[in-house]
Amino acid sequence: MPEVLLSTATSQPLLQLEGLTRRFKGRTAVDGLSLSVRPGEILGLLGPNGAGKSTTFQVLAGLLSPDAGLVRFEGRELSLSDPSLRRQMGIIFQRSSLDDLLTARENLMLGARLYGLGGERARERVEAMLSLIGLADRGDERVSTWSGGMRRRLELARALVHQPRVLLMDEPTQGLDEAAFRTFWAHLKRLRDSEGLTVLLTTHRADEADVCDRLAVLDAGRLVACDTPQALASRMGGDILSVEAPEPEALAAELRERLGLDAKVVEGRVQVEAPQGHALVPRLVEAFPAGRLTSVALRRPTLADVFLQLTGRALGADVPTAESAPRRRR
Amino acid sequence: MSAELSAAPEPMNTGAPAVSSPPGTLALQWATVRVLMMRDIVRFFRQPSRVVGALAQPVLFWFVIGSGFAGSFRVEGAQGLGYQQFFFPGVVTMVLLFSAIFATITVIEDRKEGFLQAVLAGPGSRLAVVLGKALGSSAIALLQASLFLLLAPLAGVSAATLNVPLLLSVMVLSALALTGMGMSLAWWVRSSAGYHAVMSIVMLPMWVLSGAVFPLKGADTWLAWVMRLNPMRYSVEGVRRALHGAEASVALGASSSSAGLEVPVLVAFAAVFIGLAAFSVSRRE
Numbered sequence: 001m002p003e004v005l006l007s008t009a010t011s012q013p014l015l016q017l018e019g020l021t022r023r024f025k026g027r028t029a030v031d032g033l034s035l036s037v038r039p040g041e042i043l044g045l046l047g048p049n050g051a052g053k054s055t056t057f058q059v060l061a062g063l064l065s066p067d068a069g070l071v072r073f074e075g076r077e078l079s080l081s082d083p084s085l086r087r088q089m090g091i092i093f094q095r096s097s098l099d100d101l102l103t104a105r106e107n108l109m110l111g112a113r114l115y116g117l118g119g120e121r122a123r124e125r126v127e128a129m130l131s132l133i134g135l136a137d138r139g140d141e142r143v144s145t146w147s148g149g150m151r152r153r154l155e156l157a158r159a160l161v162h163q164p165r166v167l168l169m170d171e172p173t174q175g176l177d178e179a180a181f182r183t184f185w186a187h188l189k190r191l192r193d194s195e196g197l198t199v200l201l202t203t204h205r206a207d208e209a210d211v212c213d214r215l216a217v218l219d220a221g222r223l224v225a226c227d228t229p230q231a232l233a234s235r236m237g238g239d240i241l242s243v244e245a246p247e248p249e250a251l252a253a254e255l256r257e258r259l260g261l262d263a264k265v266v267e268g269r270v271q272v273e274a275p276q277g278h279a280l281v282p283r284l285v286e287a288f289p290a291g292r293l294t295s296v297a298l299r300r301p302t303l304a305d306v307f308l309q310l311t312g313r314a315l316g317a318d319v320p321t322a323e324s325a326p327r328r329r330r
Numbered sequence: 331m332s333a334e335l336s337a338a339p340e341p342m343n344t345g346a347p348a349v350s351s352p353p354g355t356l357a358l359q360w361a362t363v364r365v366l367m368m369r370d371i372v373r374f375f376r377q378p379s380r381v382v383g384a385l386a387q388p389v390l391f392w393f394v395i396g397s398g399f400a401g402s403f404r405v406e407g408a409q410g411l412g413y414q415q416f417f418f419p420g421v422v423t424m425v426l427l428f429s430a431i432f433a434t435i436t437v438i439e440d441r442k443e444g445f446l447q448a449v450l451a452g453p454g455s456r457l458a459v460v461l462g463k464a465l466g467s468s469a470i471a472l473l474q475a476s477l478f479l480l481l482a483p484l485a486g487v488s489a490a491t492l493n494v495p496l497l498l499s500v501m502v503l504s505a506l507a508l509t510g511m512g513m514s515l516a517w518w519v520r521s522s523a524g525y526h527a528v529m530s531i532v533m534l535p536m537w538v539l540s541g542a543v544f545p546l547k548g549a550d551t552w553l554a555w556v557m558r559l560n561p562m563r564y565s566v567e568g569v570r571r572a573l574h575g576a577e578a579s580v581a582l583g584a585s586s587s588s589a590g591l592e593v594p595v596l597v598a599f600a601a602v603f604i605g606l607a608a609f610s611v612s613r614r615e
Contacts, residue, residue, distance in 0.1 A: 061451040083355055083453040091451045097444030099369065101376045113365045114452045116358045158448075 012075050014039040014198050015166060020069035022055050029055040031221035032069070037166070042192065042199040044212035046307065048315055052221035053202035054094075057170045060200070061091050087115060090159035092169040096151060097158065100144035104135060104154055107143060108161050115162030129157035132194070133187050149180025153187055160191060167192075169201035173208055185211055204315055206304040215303070219311040229303060236301035236309060239277025241284070243270040244294040251292060259287065266314055273301070273309075362454025366462025367469065370433065374470050380432075384470075387428070388478045392421045395543075411486075411578055418485035419569035420542025423562065425475045426505045427537050431529050433467030434512030438522050456612035460513060464604060468505035475501055482573060491575035496593070500568030503596035507561070508533075510603030517610040540566045547581075561599045568592030 013036035020033040030052040037043050045053045058064040060071070062080045070077050071085075078085040098107050108129055112122040130136045133153040143151060152172065159167060172188075173181045185208075192199060201212070209215055210229050217225040217232070225232060245251040248265045255263035255272065261280075263272045274280050277298045284296060307315040374380055396414040403413035440446035449459055482492075515532065519525045537543075539553070540562035546554060557563060571579040571592070 061447070063447060063450060083358060083455075086451065086453040087358075089451070091448060093444035093447050093451075095442075095444035095447070097448035099373070099445060101373045102369070106372075110365055110369060111448075113361050114449065114454065116361045116453070118361075 013037055013072075014074060015200070016072040016075075017056075017060075018070050018072070020056065020059060020071070021067050022052075022059055022064060023067050024055075028221050030059070030066075033218075033221070033223055035216055035223065035226070037198055037200055038214075039198050040192075040196065041213040042189075042201070042211070044209050044215045045200070045202045045218055046204065046209045046215045046303070046315070047202075047218035047311075048204055048313055050220075051218040053204075053218055054170060055221075056218075057168065057202050060168055061089075061093075061170075062086060087162070088165045090162065090164035090167045092152075092155050092159045092167070092172050094170045094174060096155065098143045098151060098154060100142065103140050103142055104146075105130065105139035107154065108139075108158055111158040112161045117162055125161050125163070129161050132191060133157045147180070149176055149183060152176060152180070152184055156184070156187060156191065160195060160197070163195065165196070165198060167197050167199045167201075169199070171202055171204070173203075173205065181205075181207070206302050206307075206315060209303045217307060217310055219313065224310050232306045233301055233303060236273060236306055238273060238275035238301075240299050240301050240305055241272040241274060241277050241280055242297045242299065243272070243284070244296075245270055245292060246294065247292075251288075254288075255284075259283065266308060271305075273305070358453045359455055359458040362449065362452065362458040363462040363465065366449065366459065367466040370436070370463070370466030371469055384425075384429075384474045385477055388421050388425050388474070389481070391424065392417060392478075392481075411574070411581070415486045415574065416545070417543070418482070418487070419566055419573055420537075420540075422475050422478060422501070422569045423504060423540065423542055423565045424537060425478055426471045426501060426565065427508055427533060427562075429471030429474060430467055430505065430508035430512045431533060433463060433470070433509055434516040435522055435525060437463060437513055437516045438520065438525055441520075457608040460510070460604060460608045460611050463513060464506050464509040464607070467509045468502060471505040471509075472501055485573070487573045491573065491578075493572040493575075497569060497572035499593055500565060500572060500596060503593065503600045504562075504565035504568075507565075507596060507600035507603050510600060510605075510607045513607035514603060514610045517607070536560055536562045539563075541570075542566045561595065564592045564595045564599070568596065 015037040017033055017035045020030055020035075021028065022030045033052070033056060035043075045056060047053050055064065059066050059080065065080070071080055072078070073085050073088060099110070102110065105126060108126040109122060112125055117125060127136070127139075130139050133156060135150065135153065135157075138150075143154060146154070155172075159169075173184055176184060188199070189211075191197060201208075203209055203212075212229060214226065214228050215232060216223055243251065248268060248270045252263040252265050252270045255261045255270065261272050261274065263270055265271070272280070281296055281298060285293065304315045307313070374384075392414065396417045399413045399417070403416065437446070446459075450456065454462075479497075512529075512533065515528050516525055519528050539557050539560050541557060542562075546557050546563070549557060567579055
């Protein structure tokens with residue numbers, strides 16, 4: 001059943017973007033983005049709102065046309081509206097694409113038919129997908145009554161019912177709680193293996209970035225890094241000291257002056273990156289009288305820290321020119 | 331209703347392992363048309379308030395407005411034709427118009443939700459999306475209009491004057507044309523509120539000035555010209571001729587030469603607006 005796509009791991013990329021550019025009224029949302037997606041991998045486009053992820057997604061989904069650049073699928077240059085390329089893609093949008101008046105089974109059937117699957121074949125796929133997402137016994141319920149996590153899993157099934165080679169997702173787990181997030185990803189990884197999928201997704205969740213095979217870090221429409229989460233994290237030399245204080249700005253300034261540390265304020269906390277974090281803790285505590293520090297925490301760098309270092313922006317923050325809901329005007 | 335969504339007349343690679351050979355481009359287009367059409371029909375029946383409204387509204391309109399004007403309505407040469415008889419074809423076209431307006435509001439709503447995005451990101455062309463929506467809406471409109479037409483005997487329609495083929499073709503073409511028109515407008519107006527405004531300054535006046543509510547004959551000269559140029563006039567005149575016969579139609583202001591013109595004019599009307607809708611929708615941003 002699974003297509004063998006991983007047989008030649010070093011083979012050509014499945015999907016390539018070359019110099020993809022898209023402008024909105026003078027603002028360049030995606031600026032000459034080049035990216036290779038390898039067969040079988042889960043590649044995350046990481047960045048805050050406004051970094052150009054969603055625009056990249058919409059161009060690949062065929063909803064926006066690029067101003068420049070091209071896309072290759074298996075080395076062949078294809079127009080993004082080419083039906084043969086569209087058939088190879090399964091897409092999950094940020095907004096629900098489920099019809100609330102239809103049952104889960106009907107929603108899947110609709111997805112199957114849209115891609116030309118008919119009769120027995122469509123029914124087989126619908127049933128298979130329902131059991132793969134663990135909702136086989138609830139197929140006849142209308143989806144309007146379902147929880148956010150169940151709906152997202154059904155979206156996953158709808159996007160994959162026609163057996164695409166590439167799954168494209170825009171912030172797929174936004175708004176899901178921790179448990180629903182984990183269930184979604186457990187199903188996604190299983191489906192990736194059983195269906196031989198290649199996955200490209202946008203995210204600004206650090207926990208989601210962590211489960212990707214590779215990450216493409218975007219900032220202001222440009223690619224600033226592309227590597228595995230581990231390799232990206234190891235770019236940060238040491239530990240992160242995170243200090244809670246009543247006056248974070250003043251404390252950061254003092255840390256820079258008195259201890260010569262590279263301290264900055266991130267989301268209300270003073271943050272210091274240092275190779276020997278544990279040795280720094282006593283120094284810090286001794287250097288400041290009681291009351292100046294509320295708490296001191298030591299941790300390994302996360303992707304959010306990496307992102308901050310690469311772009312100077314916090315991952316969760318909105319860039320002022322947010323395009324989270326791009327105005328789709330001429 | 332699941333049977334309708336899943337019934338498949340054409341066998342395609344039944345039981346083929348893993349990847350089936352790709353369906354042809356034409357098959358994909360047709361699949362898109364059919365999926366969208368069936369979805370709208372299923373949705374219609376799952377909203378009981380819509381079904382009730384769809385049936386009650388024309389009857390109410392016909393009785394209330396029809397009775398209100400009954401006393402003051404007199405057209406020379408159309409003796410024996412009261413206002414309720416006159417207004418009946420007008421209500422039939424109103425059903426078609428309202429159904430088209432409703433369908434196009436769902437386009438705006440779907441577009442905001444992910445559903446339409448998912449369809450547009452699929453392999454079907456945008457013309458297929460437009461046709462699917464237009465056919466779904468037309469099917470609902472026809473169903474509504476047909477039910478209302480069961481009251482035709484009460485409107486003095488006799489078997490002698492009834493012309494079923496003309497009636498059906500005028501209704502189908504009008505439904506397609508009006509949905510196409512609604513959709514080309516809806517695509518540029520991005521909110522339901524904005525669309526309501528467009529609807530009330532474009533589509534409703536079109537209906538009022540089509541000869542549905544008052545006859546062309548006796549209208550002011552300038553108004554008569556507006557009415558003559560209104561393509562919806564051919565829907566009303568077509569339905570009227572199909573129900574009451576050519577004689578009554580002419581007495582109410584249809585030029586005798588326009589008999590037989592309704593279908594070709596409506597074919598052009600439908601083609602232009604479905605084409606325009608497809609063009610609007612196919613402009614990738």
